[in-house]
Amino acid sequence: MTQPLQPVPMAAPSFSTTTLTPVLIHLLRGASDLASVAATHAKLLKAGVASTLASSNHLLAAYCRCGAMSRARDLFYGMQDRDVISWTTLMSGYTASGRPREAVSVLRAMEFSGVQPNVVTLSTAASACARLADAGLGKQVHARAEVAGCARDTIVSTALVDMYGKAGHVDDSRAVFDGMAAPTRNAVSWGAMLAVYAQNALGNEAIQLFAELRTSGSGPAPNHFMLSSVVSACASVVRLSIGKCVHGAVLRLGHGSNDTVIAVALVDMYSKCGCYEYSRKVFDRIEQPSVIPYTSIIVAAAKYGHVRCALALLGEMVDRGVQPNDVTLLGVMHACSHSGLVDTGLQFLHSMQSKYGIAPCPSHYTCAVDMLGRAGRLEEAFGLAKEAQVEGNEALLLWNSLLSACRTHKRLDLATLAGQRVSEFKQDVAGGLVLMSNAYASAGQTDNAAAVWSSMRQRGIQKDPGCSWIEVKDIPYVFYAGVVSCAGARADEVLMLLDELEYKMREKGYKGRLGSARVFDALEDDGDGGKGVMVGVHSEILALGFGLLVVPKGMTIRVMKNLRMCCDCHETFKLISGIVEREFVVRDLNRFHHFKMGSCSCNDYW
DNA sequence: CTCAAACTCA
Structure with missing residues (x-):
């Protein structure tokens, strides 16, 4: 056995106190892997040079960049001095590695130690609260920004807009946005506000705000962030004509080709607006589609019952070496479900682990149960429902669809069972009761149906009007x-x-x-x-x-x-x-x- | 030459 060729080792740089920082930066710059950062760290210690605050901060940032948070933490607590950059670096590291809770603890410890936060600290903190979707904590950060006098800073404000939006406090987002002086609002701020509306199912507000930007004459030119948010806003409120206008703007502004994110949003928008053909046209223009474009067109095909198409697209992506994910397979299962290809759909459920390496989630089980139920295979559906470890909202969906299937296939025995499971949920009582009374009515038991109905009226339960x-x-x-x-x-x-x-x-x-x-x-x-x-x-x-x-x-x-x-x-x-x-x-x-x-x-x- | 904000798929 021959040894693989080893790279010629680089001469170890010699450290001196005067050249320390440039050398360190040179070594740490491209280093995104823990091994090389740790190696540099070790050399520093071995050389026995006195570390400065700045050099430690660089090292700290390097550990954070490669996600080595325990190393970063050890280094941080071993430092003699910590300035605002040290604290902020650690916070940002935690936020970036998906540990916003720890980032907030760092903020608390920082306050306790008496170091004043700067704009970077506060925008990082706001972003941590956004990830937590915690408006209460976010409001405290907002208050600190006011005290520090940087609440009107473009980046801090934008982070606050995003934070309130992620926590579902859309009005607070808008208040922060309105509080920014017009010249302070850049493309990111507009994009953040539009995204807040789009993500909170307030498509019409997003469309309205975008129109304000376009008619104001001043303000930034729409970029792909804004456009994709507005397209998805049109999708959420099913406004085809405006969606087409925005598509026109996308083409005029030169985002038509080579912008996959917008293309995916357009595929989704057209499919939600009832234009599968347009979805397909937009998809076909995407070069080298990744798993997300493939998933969006498969989901679109599923909605229209084009099961052959969905299966062909799955085959095509696998042939091209694009790995399907859990959403893709759910889309394919939905396609089978909508066309009554129950056994094909079940095959996907049972083979997704071995064939694609994806473990079935509650949503896959829910889809399969729904599929069996609507095909009238209720015993199997019940068996699968009990076997699947599904909880919470998914479980409500699952039992609701079973209840609905029992009604369609006039299986009152099983309807009572499913009805019981549904009633264990406090929420959406109305939907379950309507289904229950429908089940009685379908079985010819009008008295029972009427009883459920009148008890609903007595209890003041209202359902969503159709x-x-x-x-x-x-x-x-x-x-x-x-x-x-x-x-x-x-x-x-x-x-x-x-x-x-x-x-x-x-x-x-x-x-x-x-x-x-x-x-x-x-x-x-x-x-x-x-x-x-x-x-x-x-x-x-x-x-x-x-x-x-x-x-x-x-x-x-x-x-x-x-x-x-x-x-x-x-x-x-x-x-x-x-x-x-x-x-x-x-x-x-x-x-x-x-x-x-x-x-x-x-x-x-x- | 160290720390900061926005987007797409059920």
Whole structure:
């Protein structure tokens, strides 16, 4: 056996007190690995030179850069003097290695030792609180910044904006942002504020703020951070027309190619807005897609029921040497689930560990249980649900989907069991109870169904009202079940059109009613409707009627809904698409339906 | 030539 070639050892630098710092910096500069930092450290000790505060700080920073926090800590506590840079370096090291709790302790110890924080200390501290999502601690840092007179500093303010946002205190973020003088706000500050809105599901506020920046004339040019936040804001509030405008801005500003982050945001935006084709076009322009672009397009394909496509994309990425992660596989499983490929989906669950080295998470089990449940394989679903170690919010989701499956497949025996598990959760009682009463109603036990319903009313439990919306020329119109007034002056026309359509549908054998109130229908739908006893026309039908009036012929009508579509409405949309010869896309709670010539892309499985 | 802020996938 031959020894591998050893690099020629470099001559050990000779240390002297006068040249110490330049030599040290030279050695530490490129050193991001612990071994070389430790070697330099050892040489220093061996040379026996007296370390200065600055040299120790350099060494400390080097240990922090390679994440060797215990070494950094030992060095720090062995130092004779510590200045604000020493303290801040240690804090920043802890924050960067994902230990914000320790960073905050360092801040406390620093205060105790009487060293005054500077702007760098305070921005680091704010960022530690951001990671902790702790607005209480963050507010203390904010107060210290005020006392130190640096709360208006650009970087400190920006870190505070981010911190409040991560803790969910959006108004405080905005207050800090507004407190900054206009010239102090740079591109990062704007980006941080936009991201706060985008991350807190306040897409419209993000869009509004971006518009303010664009119309103000002053202020920084939009960069890729701002643009990706605004695109994802458009996605979260499903504003296709504005999303397209921002896409235009992205292209004009030269971020169209070679910016994968924006491209991924666009893929996601188009898929959430009902335009899978556009998602695909944006994806196809990404060179050498990594796991994240692949995941986003697989998730998009899954939402539209394009299971073959999702599987092909998975194969393609593996062939190209791109490793799928847990989210990718969840996306693939969702695709199987939405198309009823239950056994393929289960294979992924059982082989992901051995084939891809990824351990199944609660979300994978939840998806599999949901998949089995909707296919009517309820015993298997229950078995898997009990076997999976799922807790908290995921467990609620899991048992809720089982409950819903029991109702669909009229398995009252199991429904009671699942209903019990759901009721163990304090939150979202309403959803579970609605499902429970629906299960009774499906099994023909209207008395029990009504009992659950009336107990809900007595206890004052309200559920989310079902609503649907449609965007026309930039403006979203929101419809609630039985309430046509959103159509404004055209409300009567909508009702007339629906009557006419109902007549034509009857000629094709439709037996139901579109418009008039139906008693106890609320027990059979997915929770649409207000009072529980009198339910009028469902919200998506109203949105469709309005869309047929105002969206130019030839254009796809896109309706968004906050709950799952019911079977009745699904049939209705299919029939109407054939009658009026137009295409509709409906975004459900968890997927898209593309109606065309009397049928739906989901093949009636969802 | 040591310490600081913003982004994408279910």
